[in-house]
Amino acid sequence: xxxxxxxxxxxxxxxALFTDQYELTMLRAALxxxxxxxxxxxxxFTRRLPDGRRYGVVAGTGRVLDAVENFRFDxxxxxxxxxxxxxxxxxxxxxxxxxFSGDIWGxxxxxxxxxxxxxMRVEGTFGECVLLETVILSILNHDSAxxxxxxxxxxxxxxxxxxxxGARRTHELAAVAAARSAYVGGFATTSxxxxxxxxxxxxxxxxxxxFTLLHDSERDAFRAQVDSLGRGTTLxxxxxxxxxxxxxxxxxxxxxxxxxxxxxxxxxxxxxxxxQQLDELGATETKIVVTSDLxxxxxxxxxxxxxxxxGVGTQLVTGSGHPTASMVYKLxxxxxxxxxxxxxxxxxxxxxxxxxxxxxxxxxxxDADGHAEAEVIGTGPVPADLADRQLLVELVRGGExxxxxxxxxxxxxxxAARAGLPLSATQLSRGEPVIPTEYAPEGSGN
Numbered sequence: 308x309x310x311x312x313x314x315x316x317x318x319x320x321x322x323a324l325f326t327d328q329y330e331l332t333m334l335r336a337a338l339x340x341x342x343x344x345x346x347x348x349x350x351x352f353t354r355r356l357p358d359g360r361r362y363g364v365v366a367g368t369g370r371v372l373d374a375v376e377n378f379r380f381d382x383x384x385x386x387x388x389x390x391x392x393x394x395x396x397x398x399x400x401x402x403x404x405x406x407f408s409g410d411i412w413g414x415x416x417x418x419x420x421x422x423x424x425x426x427m428r429v430e431g432t433f434g435e436c437v438l439l440e441t442v443i444l445s446i447l448n449h450d451s452a453x454x455x456x457x458x459x460x461x462x463x464x465x466x467x468x469x470x471x472x473g474a475r476r477t478h479e480l481a482a483v484a485a486a487r488s489a490y491v492g493g494f495a496t497t498s499x500x501x502x503x504x505x506x507x508x509x510x511x512x513x514x515x516x517x518f519t520l521l522h523d524s525e526r527d528a529f530r531a532q533v534d535s536l537g538r539g540t541t542l543x544x545x546x547x548x549x550x551x552x553x554x555x556x557x558x559x560x561x562x563x564x565x566x567x568x569x570x571x572x573x574x575x576x577x578x579x580x581x582x583q584q585l586d587e588l589g590a591t592e593t594k595i596v597v598t599s600d601l602x603x604x605x606x607x608x609x610x611x612x613x614x615x616x617x618g619v620g621t622q623l624v625t626g627s628g629h630p631t632a633s634m635v636y637k638l639x640x641x642x643x644x645x646x647x648x649x650x651x652x653x654x655x656x657x658x659x660x661x662x663x664x665x666x667x668x669x670x671x672x673x674d675a676d677g678h679a680e681a682e683v684i685g686t687g688p689v690p691a692d693l694a695d696r697q698l699l700v701e702l703v704r705g706g707e708x709x710x711x712x713x714x715x716x717x718x719x720x721x722x723a724a725r726a727g728l729p730l731s732a733t734q735l736s737r738g739e740p741v742i743p744t745e746y747a748p749e750g751s752g753n
Contacts, residue, residue, distance in 0.1 A: 349639065417454075
């Protein structure tokens with residue numbers, strides 16, 4: 308795969324090796340047993356939300372579609388598998404012609420989900436579906452965790468914009484995915500140019516403390532920045548003395564100064580002091596941007612402060628304490644041995660890692676005011692009263708992607724989905740999922 312064709316800013320290997328070895332050894336054994344061609348249904352779901360979270364956010368769907376489309380075993384990959392003796396020659400021959408030819412349904416990107424929600428359903432032969440487990444989970448688990456954190460932060464921020472600036476706190480490719488997920492979750496911009504290049508997310512950035520320290524004085528640094536970027540730039544004012552820096556900034560840029568950024572100290576206290584000083588200096592339109600290890604709780608604590616925008620890094624790209632969504636990919640149905648109808652299958656072991664068999668649908672029941680009141684999941688016919696509230700949409704048909712969309716569509720969808728939840732969904736206090744998951748009895752739609 309030539310990643311330049313995808314617009315990626317750096318080269319990455321073929322997605323075919325974004326997998327665990329046991330996927331290939333299972334394929335090898337199934338090919339030998341004659342069961343690799345059995346029609347199978349796999350589903351992605353989570354048994355529980357991270358502790359204290361009230362809803363999850365589906366993110367990464369578009370990246371999954373790209374990964375599936377580019378899941379190819381080229382000569383280099385096949386040579387590696389042969390040299391390391393990972394699979395035998397019959398399996399290598401099968402992999403050489405691999406193309407996913409099945410169907411994928413799922414919650415559309417930006418939608419919210421709850422424990423048990425069939426977030427994605429992958430259907431095809433066992434062989435072609437089992438190979439996709441790791442890459443699908445790695446994308447959905449990471450991106451959904453970041454989007455959930457972003458959603459909580461954007462809810463806490465209200466109408467104030469959020470800047471994603473976590474690229475220096477995570478893997479370089481994870482940073483691009485995190486910026487994308489943050490945008491879905493409600494962030495307005497990113498500092499990461501690779502994310503801007505790859506996904507057309509608006510980018511921002513001015514200067515760090517190093518730029519101020521480079522110059523003989525703070526005044527020289529501010530003058531250089533304003534001369535280069537104009538009076539509407541954002542000046543970083545906490546390198547030395549904040550009050551002196553604000554005074555100098557307004558002297559140089561005038562009341563047209565775009566913004567000042569505060570990156571340390573008691574942000575609530577400093578923001579109030581800076582706002583008062585700016586107003587006294589006539590810079591009433593100059594905005595205040597705060598950064599410094601913010602999370603949703605810190606953002607909420609600044610709700611009464613005269614802050615105009617927030618920049619978030621570490622806590623965002625690490626999922627604000629929950630870096631994974633704990634999703635799993637389980638076989639829930641397969642052909643019977645005689646080629647009859649699909650047979651539900653499920654893990655029944657103890658320890659909380661059980662699953663529910665059967666090919667599932669999902670719908671969201673709403674109350675009289677139009678707010679969600681339950682996530683309803685079933686395996687039989689869909690009840691008539693839920694027919695127009697189904698959540699899964701077709702993503703891939705016969706191996707062809709049919710549901711690509713602009714990233715802004717996922718962003719808008721998430722805003723609407725979150726608005727459709729009960730008000731308590733946006734509370735930051737610990738709590739259970741904001742709506743329950745209900746399993747419809749089989750035949751309930753008859």
